Amino acid sequence: MMTACMNKKGVTIIELGIVVTFIGLMVFLLSPFVQIIRRETCRVWCVHNLEKISLALREYAIENNNAMPQELGMIYTHGYVDDERVFDCPFSHHIGNAKDPDYIYVNKLSFNISENPVIVYDKKENHTKEAINVLYLNGEILRKKAI
Numbered sequence: 001m002m003t004a005c006m007n008k009k010g011v012t013i014i015e016l017g018i019v020v021t022f023i024g025l026m027v028f029l030l031s032p033f034v035q036i037i038r039r040e041t042c043r044v045w046c047v048h049n050l051e052k053i054s055l056a057l058r059e060y061a062i063e064n065n066n067a068m069p070q071e072l073g074m075i076y077t078h079g080y081v082d083d084e085r086v087f088d089c090p091f092s093h094h095i096g097n098a099k100d101p102d103y104i105y106v107n108k109l110s111f112n113i114s115e116n117p118v119i120v121y122d123k124k125e126n127h128t129k130e131a132i133n134v135l136y137l138n139g140e141i142l143r144k145k146a147i
Contacts (some may be wrong), residue, residue, distance in 0.1 A: 056080035073098030
């Protein structure tokens, strides 16, 4: 003998409301962690771009008697990097390319000087309220507080 309650097939509005509320609460609680992971991913990608630029500049200098290129985009036009996206900082709203990179290049150097000066760094507006990535002549990449 079955009662009416045992023949129930479906979900009540209350059960559905509880599930939707639970999912909404989980999204609300996890969203800061997703933003942190996204920021960290962009930081890593920016450093990766600078590593590629560093290798390309070093290779360019080796093949050109320790001379650095006049413009940063020359490492792309001369084939030292194969992807123009290396000039695009993931934090920037601007899409960087070989003609208009998201990085500032100090081109008054050669690889045979004894100091370790900055050769490429992020534009200040790329990393709002955060430190910027700085590439030194020896290939070291450090984060410096934006001024």
